Amino acid sequence: MKTSYPITSKQAIDLENKYGAHNYHPLPVVLNRGDGVYVWDVEDKKYYDFLSAYSAVNQGHSHPKIVNAIVQQTQRLALTSRAFHNDMLGKYEKFACEFFGFDKLLPMNTGAEAVETALKICRKWAYEVKGIEENKAEIIVCENNFHGRTTTIISFSNDPVARKNFGPYTNGFIKIEYNNLIALEETLKANSHIAGFLVEPIQGEAGVYVPDEDYLLKAKALCEKYNVLFIADEVQTGIARTGRLLATCGDCSCSDKNCSGKPDVKPDILILGKAISGGVYPVSAVLANNNVMEVIKPGSHGSTFGGNPVAAAVAMAALEVVRDQALAENAFELGQVFRNELNTYIKTSKLVSLVRGKGLLNAIVINDTEDSNTAWEICLKLRDNGLLAKPTHGNIIRFAPPLVITKEQLQDCICIIIKTLKAFEN
Ligand SMILES: *Cc1c(COP(=O)(O)O)cnc(C)c1O
Numbered sequence: 461m462k463t464s465y466p467i468t469s470k471q472a473i474d475l476e477n478k479y480g481a482h483n484y485h486p487l488p489v490v491l492n493r494g495d496g497v498y499v500w501d502v503e504d505k506k507y508y509d510f511l512s513a514y515s516a517v518n519q520g521h522s523h524p525k526i527v528n529a530i531v532q533q534t535q536r537l538a539l540t541s542r543a544f545h546n547d548m549l550g551k552y553e554k555f556a557c558e559f560f561g562f563d564k565l566l567p568m569n570t571g572a573e574a575v576e577t578a579l580k581i582c583r584k585w586a587y588e589v590k591g592i593e594e595n596k597a598e599i600i601v602c603e604n605n606f607h608g609r610t611t612t613i614i615s616f617s618n619d620p621v622a623r624k625n626f627g628p629y630t631n632g633f634i635k636i637e638y639n640n641l642i643a644l645e646e647t648l649k650a651n652s653h654i655a656g657f658l659v660e661p662i663q664g665e666a667g668v669y670v671p672d673e674d675y676l677l678k679a680k681a682l683c684e685k686y687n688v689l690f691i692a693d694e695v696q697t698g699i700a701r702t703g704r705l706l707a708t709c710g711d712c713s714c715s716d717k718n719c720s721g722k723p724d725v726k727p728d729i730l731i732l733g734k735a736i737s738g739g740v741y742p743v744s745a746v747l748a749n750n751n752v753m754e755v756i757k758p759g760s761h762g763s764t765f766g767g768n769p770v771a772a773a774v775a776m777a778a779l780e781v782v783r784d785q786a787l788a789e790n791a792f793e794l795g796q797v798f799r800n801e802l803n804t805y806i807k808t809s810k811l812v813s814l815v816r817g818k819g820l821l822n823a824i825v826i827n828d829t830e831d832s833n834t835a836w837e838i839c840l841k842l843r844d845n846g847l848l849a850k851p852t853h854g855n856i857i858r859f860a861p862p863l864v865i866t867k868e869q870l871q872d873c874i875c876i877i878i879k880t881l882k883a884f885e886n
Pocket of ligand 1: 514570571572573575606607608609660664665693694695696697733734
């Protein structure tokens with residue numbers, strides 16, 4: 461059967477509805493091409509992409525360097541499994557370890573798998589290094605977290621839709637309020653079985669919640685005090701999205717004048733995914749130093765596709781793009797512009813109550829209830845006006861363009877966004 465025939469938006473949506481499981485509620489737009497900050501639908505209408513596949517496409521759509529890496533490597537050798545060595549994995553592991561400043565990397569494919577991997581490493585460390593009694597380890601997580609969709613991960617979610625009727629759930633997690641150091645310390649003090657603290661540096665899916673300035677640094681200090689691993693899920697915030705290479709990075713070459721000299725919040729376990737491949741291939745990674753990563757022994761963990769040569773080639777190219785095109789610096793600068801201009805508009809707005817975020821991970825909060833569909837209606841109008849964004853919850857819209865966006869393009873987008881919002885003011 462021929463599969464390359466052209467179809468209309470309506471036909472494509474009807475096919476998905478009929479033959480696909482209904483596990484998403486996409487904005488009605490059918491894309492067939494992308495380039496940099498732009499995507500085009502099947503009717504050839506052009507849009508700015510302000511979701512970037514949930515921050516997987518930080519380097520922009522179809523970046524030539526990354527596309528070239530995937531094509532070249534796929535033609536040469538795509539998959540060996542880890543039963544044999546391949547000539548790309550070690551090179552990539554060295555490159556990424558030096559890039560992020562860790563001793564070792566464990567390669568996986570998706571973000572959820574990398575989170576699972578981090579949890580397994582943390583538990584093993586708790587028993588074999590910290591000396592917690594077997595099967596007693598607990599990991600502290602935060603309310604309103606998003607770490608993926610596996611059975612274990614949804615076990616400690618508090619999103620009722622993500623959890624309902626997927627039980628029985630995995631034990632061993634304690635949930636505390638996000639951005640609450642007192643709750644963290646009390647939990648650490650009250651319980652001698654704590655192995656780790658899993659946290660998003662900014663809660664992306666929850667609606668781009670930015671914690672207090674010193675939260676991560678102090679949380680890390682508490683983890684050290686109680687001999688607990690600080691696990692940063694940077695699947696969405698990492699790889700330059702928030703104006704730094706990592707949102708947990710306090711000292712880098714970005715143009716933030718307040719940045720240099722600030723101590724680094726260095727996670728004991730760092731979880732990366734999404735933009736580590738620039739969105740062309742599922743690649744995720746867990747990084748840690750030897751004292752933690754060495755609990756992993758042959759046979760204790762693995763993945764058929766994890767660490768394959770295509771993933772290795774793609775990730776190296778994608779990270780080189782981040783460095784060579786100074787994407788963290790661009791995200792830092794343009795993020796300021798974005799929030800400044802939106803704040804100016806918000807002063808006069810009854811519809812939008814605030815804009816928040818870091819770098820180019822931002823969200824606006826619509827002055828309406830969580831179960832309203834105002835944000836959805838606004839996103840439909842944004843689409844008509846040539847910009848694609850998606851609500852997270854009924855009254856929050858996330859704005860996360862590819863980090864290759866130029867200042868001129870961003871100004872154009874700000875005009876589209878404000879013009880669209882104005883049409884909803886009354
Ligand atoms: C997207 C995301 C994940 C899950 O990644 P998948 O590749 O979808 O499994 C985990 N953590 C965070 C913070 C994310 O944003």
